[in-house]
Amino acid sequence: MNDNVIYMKDIEKSYKMGKNKLTVLKGISLEIKKGEFVAVLGPSGSGKSTLMNIIGCIDVADSGEYILSGQNIKAKNEDELAYIRNKEIGFIFQKFNLLSKYTAEHNVAFPLLLRGMNKREAHQKARKVLENVGLGDRINHKPLELSGGQQQRVSIARALIGEPNILLADEPTGALDTKTGAEILNMFVELNKQGNTIVMITHDLEVAKHAGRIINVVDGEILDR
Template identity: 90%
Template sequence: MNSNVIYMKDIVKSYKMGKNTLTVLKGISIKIEKGEFVAVLGPSGSGKSTLMNIIGCIDVADSGEYILSGQNIKAKNEDELAYIRNKEIGFIFQKFNLLSKYTAEHNVAFPLLLRGVEKKAAQEKARKVLEDVGLGDRIDHKPLELSGGQQQRVSVARALVGNPNILLADEPTGALDTKTGNEILDMFVELNNKGNTIVMITHDLEVAKRAGRIINVIDGEIVD
């Protein structure tokens, strides 16, 4: 049985810049298995953010093959991609991307409500996941009433709430001090030990070293 959650072969992505074409990804091939914790490491401008957008079905490759949890992404339309983003992938962002007017509980319940889960059930699940990330006493707090580390924990809870196949984290410690960043990375290791598949995008080698495997991206290509 194929245990790859992510299978990419010869992924190419270009952008038109005026009259010029900039090729950002130059034939990337990746396999990530269920239960892995993988860091995609590269400097600014290396193509790692474009790769993350394609992994997360936010963008689509120009050519190449991408199979996510057994589904051929190239064959999907925009509605199907939106459904996959909501169901298959839990996103964790550098700037948290929380809804400032709403409580931690509502922020975490939001992806479930988008899926059509009944409100009471979504709230119960949100509370449970917030307890799991150590914020059981903060469910009624709005983002601005929380520290950066607590906001990122809310963001992780929101990513976890729908039981996604992949947690996709974009520079998850980028807006945090070193101590708080290490606490978030400790949490990732713990989540991975429980069986969660994690793909983390970072420019920081020390952060990447916390993953089980590092994929180096330089100038749109994978280098050993």
């Protein structure tokens, strides 16, 4: 397990639907090594979103083992999970999830401000990361003043700023046109070449093909690794 950033063994997750129990994940086991670019591919309702939420410590499994960067997630309380989400994982969402009232710079600085970093240092880092994703001339723009592709770049910068162990991307091209989506996927390939571990959730095989490895999730189970 030494070089695994993610280790899962027999992960199960169910939800109550009235009197019925819906089993969404049925004994998922997987390992993702540091520096990998992995796509989790599956149709709607396959369980991939639930798996993503467990990987991202947004939700916890009913049973099974999950070790993230050497930490046993099952043993963590809510406050500890919140800390892990902020420190270990950089989230990239389909709909960007940016704070509309704030500039790109403030959106990117936000995770560091949550950690207690002083405002000047956090904003200095934010400007640098925005330059690295090609938005050095857009730091004072608010989300609605940016194109979809630019908003996703801000989202990527926000995910990168805390130097997380994992970039977790949920349908990152879902709200973008084909050309812009391709640019974002090429950015992921470059980020992976720089050593970033990326886990990307998608229903689209063509998107998944940009990853180094594809994990197929169907009906709550992994078909192959």
